[in-house]
Amino acid sequence: MEHYNDQYIDENERRDFLKALGVAGSVGVGGKFTLESIQSATTAGGAAELESMGKALRQDLSGSLTASVLSAGSAGVADQLDRIPEIAAMGIPEEVGTAYSELAEPGWAINEHLLEVGFYSTAEQHLEPFTASHVAESAKSVISSGTLSGLLAEVGFDASERTALMMSVVNNNAHLSKWMPIELYPDELTGEELRPEFVPPVHHRAAEGSLHWLDGLDNWLWQNGVLLTDDLVSKGVSDIKAMLGGLYLFGAATEQLARGKISDKELSALLTAGSATMIMGQEHLADDMIRISDTERAPRGGASQ
């Protein structure tokens, strides 16, 4: 998996991103850019498909979402994103506390509401899976409209972070495509004995998976202090911020759907971008801070041991 943290992105990854968006010719290949600097060159393609998906989703969920719940949840997620500098400064907790699990609390409220109204099943039914084209078209849509940048800027993502976040999603489309809706499993895996009901819808996996990771960090970081370094924790905090950023996009899309203030196209694109960001955030978290090799770990017999 390619990493979205700006300092780890090389020229090839920048080039791949621009090519996927179809704007490689508009920007100096490999050069530094931001979502804002490529906004005007990015053309939203696949609008009809995105609109169609969004329309079906809106029709099925009409009236079931409660804007106030989602609004409160999104505001809570924004508040938690404000705490990221505090979390980064704390790093490894000295005792098992709640600093990390508190990050997830507003997200659980959003998740619970979406489960209650059957949102995730409906989203999986109507939204395309994470194919390369769907991911790219969704990205183009939210980049060209400026929606993504605007929402992420609201909650503390600077231009560099916003760009890196979207690059991570687009460049990892092959990895994202492995998070498949169960209905798309190969034919030979289907049959009367098939029991797919235990596999949650993919957007549910994206959101609730992120929340579980956040919930477990207080204990895990405390347990593994002898392995962790400042660098590992710093990377991990970036991943935590990414998961919360994805959750904020997802929450904003559902809130605006509840209020009737989002277009069908934007709804599809923003939900896809939010889910994909949460997926990549949790995958990177596991890589960056949880699975620690001997070359990455703190020295054995160090001060803390």
Next chain:
Amino acid sequence: MSKHETTDKPGESTLERNDTSIIPEFDVTMDMIRESASDPESWLIYGGNHQNHRHTTADVIHKGNVYALSLEYKFNVGVDPGDYQGTPLIVPSRDGGPPIMYQTNGPDHLRAINARDGEVLWHWSYDAHTTVGQHPANRGVTVVDDTIYQSTVDYGTIALDRYTGDEKWNYNAAAEYRGEEADGPIHEELDYVKNVGFASSVPAYPYDGKLFKGSFGGEWGVTGWIDAINMEDGSREWRMNTTPPERWVGDSWKHGCGNAWSPPALDPDSGTVVFPMGNPGPDFDGSVRPGWNQYTSGKLALDTDTGEPQWNYQDVPHDVWDYDSSQPPFIFEAERNGETKKFASWAGKSGWMYTVELDSGRLVTRSEAPLQKINHFMQPVFEDYENAPWFTPNIIGGTNHQPPTYDPERQIAVIKGTNRPVKVSYTNIDYKTNELYLALDEWALAPGDEDIEGWNNNKGYIAGIDPISGNLEWRIWRNESPWGGLMTTSTGLTFAGTAEGELLALDTETGKELWSHDLGPGLGGDPVSWYDPGTDKQYVAIQGGGDGTLGGYGDNGDLLAVFSLSG
């Protein structure tokens, strides 16, 4: 075959009983089990003591005379191919009579044996009426008072009279699953093919009137559990679901596995039992089960009274390499930073030894790697076997269930493991009842002559590690992966079987080989030792069957061998 007392159970048992009059009748009390580590005449529990030290205080055999250790007897047990990965128990002699060995092998054979000469006194076996494939391990039994507790491949625990082999009761753990009563004797989702060691029948651990026993089936999508069973009547005291729904996304917990298919270690002082926890399900596709996949691929400490979790340490959260933490842990007391505390240690399939504080589960040391790490933690490729990289630890693990030994006098743990790269490609899979639930596309272990960067072409190792410092004190490379457990002695020896069929005696402090004896079949059993005052000899026993199809663990056989040295 003789008529015998049987119990209501899913399958059918058979008892062959010879002259059992030489079995001395006395209770093997919990006090005896608790003190077994300091009793040179017995081996009363799977791990040698509750803390799993596998360390004998019998001191006839030492570095200066081990060269004279010789074969007392050996015999073919009679089930070939079978499974000989177990720890025989030794109940000490009384009034000059012989010690009694209780020996198990798969599938579901239990024998009472005169430990002096190998005469089989009674032989109980069980046809579980379930499909049994290759090598369904049975890794040992439990003895308390006048009762033997035998685990079976159909999730049963059967209590037998240890003098006669007559049955007292059966606890059928598969009669209820995820809160549903089974329609028949076994819940339909637990009636899969029991094979390749995946269906390991491990001994229940006894403490305070209860037996603690986990589930198996981590390659079959089985939701895990740990039971406490009442020793007297076989009723269930509590069941702990090891894939707690509130910690998993949606219903992914229902096939999340998290089985506890190896025996735990137990601290009698605090009433803490520490279970080895298996892989999440499906093994290789993590996308259907996001998050930590609590409590998989690590250790889970429970309160023995209630089953309430005390702590969980995950070696590999959200595991996608089949990195169970299957090695039984050991519990010990040691000084660290000027303070004497209790710790739990184990080496996981991830290929390090972990040491945590027993009271909190906080990691204090992760050791040097005893094997060569190649592309460790690289994400498995999706349906692209041709381009899959070699990696270690492989899916059999840097270590596996092979029970370690801990020498408390020298503060050295000795482990065995695998150092053989593997290629893996995964795919999508959906759960179907009684079918493998791996999400494995293709895989292969490296042939021995493959030129792989970072690999020395040795497929296995035996290593001595200080669990407090994490230092790798020594390591012996082996051509083949050694299976089976190890044993240390108070005289500074380590005994270990090898896949090539040798029983080795090593210097615990250096790993230097001091003695060996070629027995033929791959030795997948766990060595045990005892002193018999009636003969003034110290004995060492081990079983071997060339067990396993996953990595080639030696020639097949059905051997029980006992060595001795006079005092």
